[in-house]
Amino acid sequence: MVRPATLKCGGKMVSPKNVPAWQATQPRGAKRAPTDPVFHVRGVTKVYRMGEVEVHALRGVDLDLYPGEFVVLLGPSGSGKSTLLNILGGLDVPTSGEVFYLDHSLTAASERELTRYRREHVGFVFQFYNLIPSLTALENTALVTEIAENPLNPEECLRLVGLEQRLNHFPSQLSGGEQQRIAIARAVAKRPEVLLCDEPTGALDVKTGVVVLEALERVNRELGTLTVVITHNAVMASMADRVIYFSDGRVHHEHRNEQRLPANQLNW
Numbered sequence: 001m002v003r004p005a006t007l008k009c010g011g012k013m014v015s016p017k018n019v020p021a022w023q024a025t026q027p028r029g030a031k032r033a034p035t036d037p038v039f040h041v042r043g044v045t046k047v048y049r050m051g052e053v054e055v056h057a058l059r060g061v062d063l064d065l066y067p068g069e070f071v072v073l074l075g076p077s078g079s080g081k082s083t084l085l086n087i088l089g090g091l092d093v094p095t096s097g098e099v100f101y102l103d104h105s106l107t108a109a110s111e112r113e114l115t116r117y118r119r120e121h122v123g124f125v126f127q128f129y130n131l132i133p134s135l136t137a138l139e140n141t142a143l144v145t146e147i148a149e150n151p152l153n154p155e156e157c158l159r160l161v162g163l164e165q166r167l168n169h170f171p172s173q174l175s176g177g178e179q180q181r182i183a184i185a186r187a188v189a190k191r192p193e194v195l196l197c198d199e200p201t202g203a204l205d206v207k208t209g210v211v212v213l214e215a216l217e218r219v220n221r222e223l224g225t226l227t228v229v230i231t232h233n234a235v236m237a238s239m240a241d242r243v244i245y246f247s248d249g250r251v252h253h254e255h256r257n258e259q260r261l262p263a264n265q266l267n268w
C-alpha cells in the first residue's frame with residue numbers, strides 16, 4: 001500500500017504540516033479496505049540520550065499490523081519490544097521514522113492528540129495490574145467507561161474474562177491472575193480498536209497465565225480487537241496469527257502460523 005505524501009482534508013490535498021494530524025484524516029467510519037493495516041510503521045528509530053550516553057532502542061523498524069490479528073512479539077531483553085509498544089500506544093514518540101494509526105499520523109500528532117488517541121483507541125495491559133485498591137472489580141472496570149465514547153457494558157467485560165461471579169470483590173480479595181483479568185476487562189471496556197499487552201503473564205505461574213491468555217484470546221475473537229502481546233515465553237508463539245521476533249532494535253524475522261493453537265493447549 002502506498003501512503004500519500006499529503007493527506008486529504010475537505011476535498012483539498014494539504015500538507016500534513018499545515019493541518020493538525022488529527023484533522024487531516026478521513027472521518028471515523030470512512031470506508032477502508034479490510035486489508036489496510038491498523039498500524040503502518042516505517043523506519044522507526046528511538047534513541048534515548050542520557051547525558052553523554054546514547055541508547056539506540058530501535059534501529060529502523062518497518063512493520064504493518066492488521067485488523068483483528070493476534071500478534072506475539074518475542075525477543076531478548078533490551079531488544080526494543082516495549083519501546084515499540086509504547087510508540088504504537090502513543091505513550092512515547094520515535095526519534096525518526098513514521099507511524100500511522102489508520103490514517104492518523106502518530107508521529108505528527110501533538111501531545112494533546114496523542115492523549116485523545118490513547119484514551120479513545122488503545123487498551124493497555126501491563127505486567128502489573130495497577131488496579132485501584134478501594135474500588136471493586138466492577139468499579140475498576142466501569143471507571144474508564146465514563147470518559148469513553150462508545151463503551152462496552154462493564155459487567156459484560158468481566159463476563160468476557162470469566163469474572164462475572166466476582167463483580168463486587170476488591171483487588172485484595174482476588175488472586176494475581178484474577179486481578180490481571182480485571183485489568184484486561186478494564187482495558188477493553190472502552191471498546192478499543194487495539195489492545196497492547198506488555199508481558200501480561202510475566203508475574204503469573206503457568207496455570208494462571210493460561211487463564212489470562214484465554215481471556216485475551218476471547219477478547220480478540222469476540223471483539224475482533226487487534227491484540228499485540230509481548231512475552232519472553234516462546235511457547236506463546238503458537239497461539240498467535242503472527243509472531244514477530246525482535247533483535248537489537250529491529251524486526252529480525254517473522255512467522256505466520258497456519259493455525260492458531262488455543263491457549264489451553266499450549267505445551268508449557
Ligand SMILES: Nc1ncnc2c1ncn2[C@@H]1O[C@H](COP(=O)(O)OP(=O)(O)OP(=O)(O)O)[C@@H](O)[C@H]1O
Nearest residue numbers: 048055056057075076077078079080081082083084
Ligand atoms: N526511558 C528510557 N531511557 C533510557 N533508556 C531506555 C529507556 N527505555 C528503554 N531504554 C533502553 O532501550 C533499550 C530497549 O528497551 P526496551 O524496554 O524496549 O526492551 P525490551 O525488549 O522491552 O526488554 P525487556 O524484555 O527486558 O522488557 C534498552 O537498552 C533499554 O535500557
Ligand SMILES: [Mg+2]
Nearest residue numbers: 081082083198
Ligand atoms: Mg520490555
